[in-house]
Amino acid sequence: MAAGSSGALPRASRPAVYAITAVAAAGCVAAHRWNQAVTTKRLADGIVRCSPGRRRRGDGDPAFSPGGAFGTAFAARGGATGSLDEDSSSDGDAGVGTVRPAGAAGGVGGGGTGLVPSAVGASGAPLAPAPSGLRRKRSGARGAATGGGGGGVDRAFVVQLWKFLKVLVPGVRSREFALLAIIASLLGARSYCDIWATDNGGRVVKAIVSRDRRAFYRRAIRDIFIMAWPMSAVNTGLRYFLARLKVAFRLRLSNHFHDKYLSGNTYYAVSNLDSRIQNVDQLLTTDIDRFCTALADIYSNLSKPALDVVLFSRRLSRSLGPRAAPMLIAYFVACSVALRSVQPPFGKLVAEEARLEGEYRLHHSRLITHGEEVAFYRGGAYEKAYITDALGRVAAHMKRVFRARARIGFADQFLIKYLATIVGYGLVSIPVFFPDMVSPHHRVTAAPRASPRAISAAVSLLPAQLVTPPESACLSAEKTPADDAIRDASDNTASDIAGLYTRNSRLLLALAGAIGRLVLAGKSITALTGYCARVARLDEVLSDLAVSTVPRMSLESSMDLDNEARLATLMTSGELVEGEGGGVRFAGVNVISPDRQVLLKDVNVEIPRRTHVIVAGPNGSGKSSLFRVLAGLWPLYGGTLYRPAGSRVFYVPQRPYLTLGTLRAQVVYPLSWAEAVAEKGATDELIMGFLWDARLLHVAGRKGGLDAVRDWADVLSGGEKQRLGFARMLFARPDYAVLDEASAAISLEAEGYLYERAQELGVTLITVSHRPSLFRFHTKILALDGSGGYAYRDLVAGDVPAMTFSAGEGSGASAVVSTAPDATESDREEGHEEVGALLASDEVSTVSG
Numbered sequence: 056m057a058a059g060s061s062g063a064l065p066r067a068s069r070p071a072v073y074a075i076t077a078v079a080a081a082g083c084v085a086a087h088r089w090n091q092a093v094t095t096k097r098l099a100d101g102i103v104r105c106s107p108g109r110r111r112r113g114d115g116d117p118a119f120s121p122g123g124a125f126g127t128a129f130a131a132r133g134g135a136t137g138s139l140d141e142d143s144s145s146d147g148d149a150g151v152g153t154v155r156p157a158g159a160a161g162g163v164g165g166g167g168t169g170l171v172p173s174a175v176g177a178s179g180a181p182l183a184p185a186p187s188g189l190r191r192k193r194s195g196a197r198g199a200a201t202g203g204g205g206g207g208v209d210r211a212f213v214v215q216l217w218k219f220l221k222v223l224v225p226g227v228r229s230r231e232f233a234l235l236a237i238i239a240s241l242l243g244a245r246s247y248c249d250i251w252a253t254d255n256g257g258r259v260v261k262a263i264v265s266r267d268r269r270a271f272y273r274r275a276i277r278d279i280f281i282m283a284w285p286m287s288a289v290n291t292g293l294r295y296f297l298a299r300l301k302v303a304f305r306l307r308l309s310n311h312f313h314d315k316y317l318s319g320n321t322y323y324a325v326s327n328l329d330s331r332i333q334n335v336d337q338l339l340t341t342d343i344d345r346f347c348t349a350l351a352d353i354y355s356n357l358s359k360p361a362l363d364v365v366l367f368s369r370r371l372s373r374s375l376g377p378r379a380a381p382m383l384i385a386y387f388v389a390c391s392v393a394l395r396s397v398q399p400p401f402g403k404l405v406a407e408e409a410r411l412e413g414e415y416r417l418h419h420s421r422l423i424t425h426g427e428e429v430a431f432y433r434g435g436a437y438e439k440a441y442i443t444d445a446l447g448r449v450a451a452h453m454k455r456v457f458r459a460r461a462r463i464g465f466a467d468q469f470l471i472k473y474l475a476t477i478v479g480y481g482l483v484s485i486p487v488f489f490p491d492m493v494s495p496h497h498r499v500t501a502a503p504r505a506s507p508r509a510i511s512a513a514v515s516l517l518p519a520q521l522v523t524p525p526e527s528a529c530l531s532a533e534k535t536p537a538d539d540a541i542r543d544a545s546d547n548t549a550s551d552i553a554g555l556y557t558r559n560s561r562l563l564l565a566l567a568g569a570i571g572r573l574v575l576a577g578k579s580i581t582a583l584t585g586y587c588a589r590v591a592r593l594d595e596v597l598s599d600l601a602v603s604t605v606p607r608m609s610l611e612s613s614m615d616l617d618n619e620a621r622l623a624t625l626m627t628s629g630e631l632v633e634g635e636g637g638g639v640r641f642a643g644v645n646v647i648s649p650d651r652q653v654l655l656k657d658v659n660v661e662i663p664r665r666t667h668v669i670v671a672g673p674n675g676s677g678k679s680s681l682f683r684v685l686a687g688l689w690p691l692y693g694g695t696l697y698r699p700a701g702s703r704v705f706y707v708p709q710r711p712y713l714t715l716g717t718l719r720a721q722v723v724y725p726l727s728w729a730e731a732v733a734e735k736g737a738t739d740e741l742i743m744g745f746l747w748d749a750r751l752l753h754v755a756g757r758k759g760g761l762d763a764v765r766d767w768a769d770v771l772s773g774g775e776k777q778r779l780g781f782a783r784m785l786f787a788r789p790d791y792a793v794l795d796e797a798s799a800a801i802s803l804e805a806e807g808y809l810y811e812r813a814q815e816l817g818v819t820l821i822t823v824s825h826r827p828s829l830f831r832f833h834t835k836i837l838a839l840d841g842s843g844g845y846a847y848r849d850l851v852a853g854d855v856p857a858m859t860f861s862a863g864e865g866s867g868a869s870a871v872v873s874t875a876p877d878a879t880e881s882d883r884e885e886g887h888e889e890v891g892a893l894l895a896s897d898e899v900s901t902v903s904g
């Protein structure tokens with residue numbers, strides 16, 4: 056026998072074997088790349104709802120069923136299958152095969168039936184749930200949002216990822232860096248544990264079969280008991296620190312985006328002025344989380360299997376010859392490619408599922424939101440028909456998905472589970488039945504093939520390292536471990552075979568699992584590119600909006616070039632001049648909506664302090680929009696806008712926003728209580744005073760005082776909410792208050808009192824309203840004509856526009872006052888008398904406190 060011949064791989068051929076293994080592993084991943092473009096695009100479009108959750112590994116002990124077991128191990132990791140699900144393979148248990156009763160499945164030399172419970176492969180990949188929550192107003196019932204394109208692993212991806220990595224791991228002293236380092240060392244330890252478990256499994260079986268009680272106790276009890284501690288710690292630690300890493304990543308990235316999203320009015324602009332992102336809520340919550348999870352998983356899913364493939368291939372090469380590992384890898388690559396070619400378009404199916412689930416949820420959400428209205432209409436049956444229909448569509452689609460899964464499932468089971476059993480047997484039998492395929496030192500030529508001794512000797516040749524370290528074996532020219540094995544075979548045949556068989560099958564199993572995880576890592580990268588593209592898109596839009604809020608709505612391109620040219624002249628950027636204690640003045644300002652509708656042209660309006668202005672005009676004429684420009688929500692076009700510094704102009708909308716928190720917090724919003732105390736000298740007495748002004752003391756009384764925390768948007772009536780809006784404005788005591796239909800639901804008496812009170816406090820009022828009762832509190836009128844024109848002048852008697860108003864929510868009475876321009880003076884007087892009568896009646900007077 057040649058020098059260096061032994062069960063070990065000859066030194067000279069090792070590099071070649073490793074190279075082949077590495078190339079084959081790379082090919083394995085590359086084989087999946089051809090399918091990535093489609094999947095990535097769908098992910099980027101947010102329509103592939105890959106579940107980031109973990110999938111359970113197969114529970115069958117693979118010890119005695121090499122083919123079936125390693126097929127299972129591979130399939131369990133979604134290896135060659137078309138699974139859209141992702142597996143964070145790091146949750147396997149290094150020692151699981153060791154601790155379980157090894158012979159249970161098939162007995163020594165038997166088994167291998169492949170009837171090992173398989174974790175789901177492609178066919179069993181669960182379709183992830185649809186995105187939760189309602190779509191934003193413009194996204195309707197669509198599935199996940201579009202939000203940017205993903206382009207696979209290309210330069211753009213690398214640049215984006217690098218950018219985010221700098222956010223996620225800000226430096227070597229950061230917590231994230233420490234977590235990455237800990238995980239790396241745990242992954243290394245885990246590989247060591249896997250190898251130890253594989254070797255020890257073989258030794259335990261050998262001890263059992265040879266009835267070596269001492270060896271059995273040593274291997275099966277003492278060694279495992281000792282190793283169980285570090286292995287448990289490694290496995291648990293790996294899961295724990297990976298989970299920590301994901302959370303740490305998410306925290307970093309979410310904070311990064313919160314800083315951008317919540318600065319200035321970006322949160323408003325991104326939904327109202329920009330159509331590049333349809334559902335920023337989903338991006339900020341779900342997609343950031345998925346990106347971070349995918350990134351953390353990739354870290355472990357790529358490094359550990361790569362290390363494992365090298366380590367296990369090396370071991371297998373020693374036992375089964377240099378071709379075994381590459382052959383196994385080649386088999387799975389071939390299966391993978393074959394399965395991919397017959398795989399149904401799971402991405403499309405999942406996208407459709409997400410869309411249908413979204414529709415179904417939307418129906419339920421709408422019913423929750425509008426439950427009261429529907430109940431008043433007794434519209435339950437109507438809604439039920441819609442809901443049932445939507446559910447039916449989901450169910451029908453799921454049936455289609457299951458049929459598709461069943462088809463691919465068959466191929467999956469056949470190739471990956473059962474046919475792989477044959478491959479497994481084939482590999483472990485190579486040195487025995489096909490000696491020509493192994494290197495000369497693995498061959499058994501002296502003995503007749505049918506001789507039991509020869510077979511035993513041949514098999515026992517395989518793991519010469521079990522009895523002799525491979526390095527020394529390679530150097531021995533005189534007496535090799537193989538010779539020893541042949542010599543001892545008659546004494547030790549059964550136990551050796553069993554031990555070797557166990558060990559080799561475990562090695563095959565581990566290698567198959569590692570390949571599967573590598574393939575899956577390729578898929579995870581695909582998913583990561585999609586999430587990365589979406590998150591990068593969000594980053595880009597938020598950065599854009601931070602510097603400019605010029606609307607970027609997707610509009611159908613206009614063929615009207617004249618109109619485009621006219622718009623371009625109107626949409627020149629205006630100038631904003633803010634001054635402490637200054638007044639409000641529009642000088643040549645154009646008001647243009649985000650969808651480029653010219654609402655007002657060349658507005659020249661000056662509103663000095665204590666000049667109270669009422670703004671009137673038809674619906675949609677741009678009354679509110681003018682103040683959106685004043686507030687800086689919409690871009691300023693045309694001339695110059697002069698206004699007091701930000702917080703000196705206060706907005707009271709028709710439906711005041713009620714924040715989470717106490718009643719006290721509602722009044723001081725948007726200040727926190729601490730800020731309110733520091734800046735405004737807020738006290739409970741002061742707050743109570745403003746609540747009294749707004750006739751809301753009874754709310755404090757009934758709902759548990761100023762500290763009561765309620766869902767105020769639900770527990771307050773429409774009129775109470777508006778009064779709270781006034782209390783808030785009085786507390787803020789701004790220079791200017793823009794009251795946009797802010798008292799439409801307030802009784803006339805309370806409204807009058809609040810207006811007077813505001814004027815007493817020195818607040819200049821700009822009121823958008825049609826209520827004639829309010830005219831008396833104003834000195835000027837800004838009347839918009841609905842076609843871009845306006846009139847701004849002193850208010851005179853008879854400046855009462857056509858209107859309809861109610862006398863106050865909760866009053867139980869409403870009054871319609873006909874004051875159309877063509878109404879006679881006597882009609883108007885009649886209308887006001889009517890209001891006066893209602894005011895005098897108890898019905899209207901709902902003021903309490």
Ligand SMILES: Nc1ncnc2c1ncn2[C@@H]1O[C@H](COP(=O)(O)OP(=O)(O)OP(=O)(O)O)[C@@H](O)[C@H]1O
Nearest residue numbers: 327648649650654673674675676677678679680681
């Ligand atoms: N975010 C937006 N994107 C596009 N168009 C908008 C947006 N907000 C308002 N508009 C359009 O701008 C026009 C003026 O709206 P605005 O709210 O200023 O009307 P208004 O005069 O206050 O009407 P109303 O009396 O009904 O409250 C409307 O045609 C409206 O559809």
